[in-house]
Amino acid sequence: MVRRDFMAIATITNKGQVTIPKAVRDTLGLHSGDKLDFSCDKGGRIVVTPINKSVDDLFGRFFDPERKSISIAEIDDAVRRKFREQER
Numbered sequence: 229m230v231r232r233d234f235m236a237i238a239t240i241t242n243k244g245q246v247t248i249p250k251a252v253r254d255t256l257g258l259h260s261g262d263k264l265d266f267s268c269d270k271g272g273r274i275v276v277t278p279i280n281k282s283v284d285d286l287f288g289r290f291f292d293p294e295r296k297s298i299s300i301a302e303i304d305d306a307v308r309r310k311f312r313e314q315e316r
Contacts, residue, residue: 234251234255236249236251236252237249256278257278258278262278262279263278263279264276264277264278264279265277265278265279
């Protein structure tokens with residue numbers, strides 16, 4: 229059972245590193261190599277959110293069976309046109 233009612237304190241090292249307390253890691257299901265998103269609200273409160281998505285989670289998400297396939301050459305041409313438009 230994972231505790232959700234706790235207070236944890238961590239110390240910042242001189243290198244700016246923080247060790248996330250075990251109770252927090254366990255609650256969030258964090259493991260070595262996991263990514264975290266830090267955001268700061270207007271009141272100065274820091275919100276830490278685990279990033280749970282991997283590239284594999286996105287596979288096929290943008291697939292549209294109705295969309296016509298295009299060649300690499302067509303993609304290259306479209307990219308060139310877009311860059312030319314932005315240069316103007």
